[in-house]
Amino acid sequence: MSPVASDFVPFTLQSNSNIKDYLKANEKWRSEMQNEHPNLFTLNGQGQDPHTLFIGCSDSRYNENVVGVLPGEVFTFKNIANKVNVEDLTCLATLEFAINVLKVNKIIICGHTDCGGIKTCLKDQRKELPGLQCSHLHQYLQEIDDLIHENKVLLNSPEYQNDLEKQSRLLSILNVKKQYESLLSVDTVQKALENKSIETYGLLYNVDSGKVEMIDL
Ligand SMILES: [Zn+2]
Structure with a gap:
């Protein structure tokens, strides 16, 4: 900070x-x-009759308001590192309610730059979390650590090597893509995509400029 x-x-x-x-x-x-x-x-x-489900990180620096919406437009699900965890009842219930009851026609997964969860893992500080009375967080961030390991070659390539900001930005994008894959594995989402009642998008919010960018999913 x-x-x-x-x-x-x-x-x-x-x-x-x-x-x-x-x-x-x-x-x-x-x-x-x-x-x-x-x-x-x-x-x-x-x-309420929201048009969009916004899945974002709990980070205090952004939420659905970055696209200028008013109360009533967007149904929101925020958690650390904007995860779509298919084993999490909160996540599944949110998707079901948004899609089947509220009938939103867009789902957005919006990650952000300078994500604390991602940087903790990148800096290899995750192992210190249990000692900081954050053992659940330690467990929670396993998936981000896995993402880092899966992309080790790219992260160590000349373009990203020794540049924490660049690595962290890349991982924010890769994480949105990974969470999107999880989203696609949810039955409710699959059905809505099949009958073309929803569109899905990935976005990246830049905390230092306020700019939102599209991520190719
Ligand atoms: Zn974050």
Whole structure:
């Protein structure tokens, strides 16, 4: 995490904010939304009809709002390293609900640059996690470690060798592709693709520019 001079921090709340600050911030946000989009909350009050399922990393620097959407447009599933784990009930239930009940017509897996999960494994720091009381995280990141091993030759090629940022960016892209393969193995997704009721996309969000790029799946 890079230190930022406090004068330049644009954030709404800080680590020393109390719950009253949160409520005050909500009032401000609500009234701004009300002014900008007068019928939004009335519409949201009638139910949700999202067009997209967004699968992203839990990283605090991005979410579905990077494509400028409003509340009610996107159903979201975030987890560390934007994984599609077919053995995870939360993941399977989210896919079923989004596809079969909400009838979204797009699924987006959006990874991002500078992913902490990926960098931890790249720097070979995963083994330190149990000692930091993060044994579940250690187990969780096994798949990223496997991805690194599967792509060792490419990562050690002259283009990527000794360049952590480049390696990490490459792995973010490869991880989206890997998670996409998992997505395709889910029965619910296969059926929706067969009857052409959904489209699927891979994206990469650049945390240092805000730019979203398409990943060829
Ligand atoms: Zn991440």
